[in-house]
Amino acid sequence: MKEQPLKPQFTFLDNVSKRKRSGGVWRFIFQASTVVGILALVVLLLNIINQSFGYVAYEAKVDPATLAVNGVALDELPQEELIKVLQSKISKASFTKLEKDGPFAERTSAEVLNLVYERVVKFEVKETWGLWDSLTKKTQIDLELQQDFPSAKLTFESWINPGFISRPQSSNPVIAGIRTALLGSLWTILFTILVAFPLGVGAAIYLEEYAHDHWFNRLIQTNINNLAGVPSIIYGILGLAIFVRAMEPVTSGGVFGVVDPTTANGRTILSAGFTLALLVLPIIIINAQEAIRAVPQSLRKASYGIGATKWQTVWSHVLPNAMPGILTGTILAISRAVGETAPLVVIGASTFITFDPSSPFSKFTTLPIQIYQWTSRPQAEFRNLAAAAIVVLMLMLLSLNTVAIILRNRLSRKY
Numbered sequence: 001m002k003e004q005p006l007k008p009q010f011t012f013l014d015n016v017s018k019r020k021r022s023g024g025v026w027r028f029i030f031q032a033s034t035v036v037g038i039l040a041l042v043v044l045l046l047n048i049i050n051q052s053f054g055y056v057a058y059e060a061k062v063d064p065a066t067l068a069v070n071g072v073a074l075d076e077l078p079q080e081e082l083i084k085v086l087q088s089k090i091s092k093a094s095f096t097k098l099e100k101d102g103p104f105a106e107r108t109s110a111e112v113l114n115l116v117y118e119r120v121v122k123f124e125v126k127e128t129w130g131l132w133d134s135l136t137k138k139t140q141i142d143l144e145l146q147q148d149f150p151s152a153k154l155t156f157e158s159w160i161n162p163g164f165i166s167r168p169q170s171s172n173p174v175i176a177g178i179r180t181a182l183l184g185s186l187w188t189i190l191f192t193i194l195v196a197f198p199l200g201v202g203a204a205i206y207l208e209e210y211a212h213d214h215w216f217n218r219l220i221q222t223n224i225n226n227l228a229g230v231p232s233i234i235y236g237i238l239g240l241a242i243f244v245r246a247m248e249p250v251t252s253g254g255v256f257g258v259v260d261p262t263t264a265n266g267r268t269i270l271s272a273g274f275t276l277a278l279l280v281l282p283i284i285i286i287n288a289q290e291a292i293r294a295v296p297q298s299l300r301k302a303s304y305g306i307g308a309t310k311w312q313t314v315w316s317h318v319l320p321n322a323m324p325g326i327l328t329g330t331i332l333a334i335s336r337a338v339g340e341t342a343p344l345v346v347i348g349a350s351t352f353i354t355f356d357p358s359s360p361f362s363k364f365t366t367l368p369i370q371i372y373q374w375t376s377r378p379q380a381e382f383r384n385l386a387a388a389a390i391v392v393l394m395l396m397l398l399s400l401n402t403v404a405i406i407l408r409n410r411l412s413r414k415y
Contacts (some may be wrong), residue, residue, distance in 0.1 A: 009074065011178065015328065020335065028029050029366075036236055040171075040328075044052055047387075048207050048387045048390050048391060049131060049387075049391075050312050050387075051130055051131075051132045051145045051162055051386075051387035051388075052104050052129060052131070052158070052159050052384065052388045052391055053130075053131040053156075053157070053158050053159065054128075054129045054130045054133065054134040054156070054157065054384075055128070055129045055133075055134045055138075055155070055156055055157070056125060056128050056129075056133045056157045056381070057125070057126040057142055057145055057149050057152040057153070057154075057155055058123050058125060058126070058152060058153045058154075058155065058174070059123070059124050059126050059149060059151060059152040059153070060121050060123050060124070060153075060275050061121065061122035061123075061124070061326070062089075062120055062121050062122065062368075064117075064121050067085055067116070067120065067121070068088075068244045069081050069085070070185065072132075072179070073171065074113075074116065074121075075113065077110055077113075078109070079104075079109040081108075081133070082109065082113055082116055083104050083112060085116055085120065086098075086112065086115055086116050086119065086120065089116075089119070089120040090142070091260070092188075093321075094119070098278065098296055110166075110252075114167060114175050115253040117174070117175055117178030118170065118172055118175050121326040121386060122172075123172070123174040123175075124174075124212040125173055125174060125379070125381040126148075126149045126152045127144070127148070127149065127152075127380075128144075128380050128381050128384055128386075129141055129154070129293065131375065132133050134156065141154070142154070149329065155353045157386075159384045159385060159387065159388035160388040160391055161255065163177065164176075164178060164385075164388055164392075165178060165179060165182065165392065166178055168180045168354045168355070168356070169175070169181065169352060169353060169354055169365070169370065171352075172356070173379065173381040173384075174408030175380055176382075176385055178367065178370060178392060179356065180353050180355065180356055180357070180364075180365060181365050181366055181367045181370035181389070182357050182367060182396070183313045183357055184269065184349075184357050184364035184365050184366045184367075184390065185366040185367045185368075185393075185396070187269045187273075187357050187360070187362075187364065188269055188272045188273050188274075188276060188364065188366055189273075189334065189337060189338060189400070190273070190310065191269065191270060191272075191273025191274070191277070191360065192273050192276040192277045192280065192334065193330075193334060194273075195273060195274060195277035196276075196277035196278075196280050196281050196323065196333070197284065197330060199281060199295065200280075200281050200284030200285045200330075200333075201284070201288050201319075201326060202286055203281075203285045203288075203364075204284075204285050204286075204288030204289045204291075204292055205288075205314060205319075207220070207221060207285070207289060208289050208292045208293055209292070209314050209318065210310075210312070219262050224282050224285055224355075225282070225286065226287065227281075227282040228282040228283055228286060231342075232279055232340055232342050232343050233343060233346060235275055235276075235278050235279040235343045236275060236342055236343030236344070236347055237319055237375065238275070238278065239271060239272075239274065239275030239278065239345050239346070239347045240347050240348075242274075243266065243270070243271040243274045243275060244265070244266040244267055244271050244347050244348065244387055245266065245349070246268070247271075248266035250270075251266045251270045251271045251274070251361070252265065252266050252268060252361055252399040253359070253360075253361035262379070265348070266407065267347060267349070268360065268362060268363065268364070269357055269359075269360050269361070269362055269363045269364045270360040270361060271347050272344055272347060272349060272364065272366075273360070275343050275344070275347055276337040276340060276343065276344075277336060278339065279336070279337060280333035280334065280337050280341060283329065283332065283333040283336070284326075284329055284330055284333045286329070287325065287328065287329020287330070287332065287333070288322070288325075288329060290329070291322040291324070291325025291328075291329065292318060292319075292322045293325075294322065294325060295317075295318050295321045295322050297307060299317050299318070299321065300317065300318065303317050320411070323408070323411045324409075324411050325410040327404050327405075327407060327411070328408060331400075331404045331405070331408075334404075335397055335400075335401065338368075338393070338396070338397050338400070339368055339393070340368065341368040341372055343367055344366060344368075344369060345369065345413055349364060349365055349366060349369050350363050350365045351365065351369060351372075352365075352371045352373065353365050367389055367392065367393045368379075369395070370389055371386045371389045371390060371393070374386040374389065386398055408410050
């Protein structure tokens with residue numbers, strides 16, 4: 001047989017050099033993408049922080065010093081005196097309405113003081129400055145204040161403070177808070193997890209451990225994969241049709257005899273939780289399937305070898321080893337649900353609500369909707385409130401994720 005001539009050595013070396021150049025180009029592209037992503041995240045965080053702190057020019061319609069009683073400042077008055085001040089400064093009809101909305105005997109001193117500031121003192125924000133301008137342009141701010149707002153008071157404010165978290169929503173940015181929205185978000189996410197997690201994991205176990213390679217099961221798997229990419233507003237329409245309208249007696253509490261006249265239309269926390277559960281269910285199923293699939297077959301065979309049944313193998317061996325991966329997928333799914341707005345708007349979440357949700361059948365709002373409502377207002381101070389609410393939303397999300405990660409790590413060490 002005739003021998004093939006050897007290719008010149010320089011051809012092989014040129015090919016190696018070419019592949020190295022190609023690899024260097026792709027490495028540069030990947031590094032540049034990472035740097036761009038980090039820079040975008042840093043710019044976003046700096047912008048949020050810049051709007052969450054800074055100087056604010058306040059002007060009061062009524063000087064709080066004039067409301068002192070026997071030399072005691074307004075902020076230090078007992079609740080009884082605060083009620084008297086409020087009653088003497090507003091109309092009888094307004095005071096009666098406040099009493100009807102919430103008896104003063106059941107309100108705290110802080111709540112009554114907030115009412116005095118809102119209805120009597122009436123602080124008005126004249127101008128706000130971001131953190132960067134507040135640190136670098138203090139002299140210019142003082143001059144602007146003297147020229148445009150000579151009677152205003154300049155204070156350095158942190159829009160993120162205990163009062164901001166504990167106060168309900170208000171049309172006055174000075175006393176507006178996120179308590180109702182924060183509680184609404186926590187209630188909604190609670191029901192989302194309670195519904196989506198067991199259903200998602202159960203479906204994944206069936207599809208991976210019990211379902212045969214049949215056309216019907218393949219059809220189910222294909223639809224689950226497709227549903228993971230459906231726009232969230234479609235789930236909102238589905239939730240409106242099923243949970244708000246078709247299941248109104250259940251989601252409004254009529255079946256349980258706890259109907260609230262203000263929420264008898266089904267637009268409740270329960271409907272929101274079910275809708276978000278549908279939204280994240282495909283994501284949880286897909287991630288749980290991948291985690292279960294990653295468990296070695298040898299572990300299953302060893303379990304069968306000592307006489308364990310199918311269910312005993314799944315419950316005692318497969319699930320414990322797959323649980324860290326399942327929790328990772330659940331973290332990603334719940335993170336998406338926490339920030340959703342469109343489906344909740346469709347099912348009728350309130351954009352302005354001043355009372356706390358007290359049950360699954362209550363009207364509600366959530367932090368993302370609260371942020372959207374504030375950013376749509378023309379006053380600059382509401383954008384400061386929105387930035388502060390974004391920080392709280394991020395901290396809440398990080399807290400939920402931290403709990404899940406700690407649980408995942410403990411399970412990983414155990415098995």
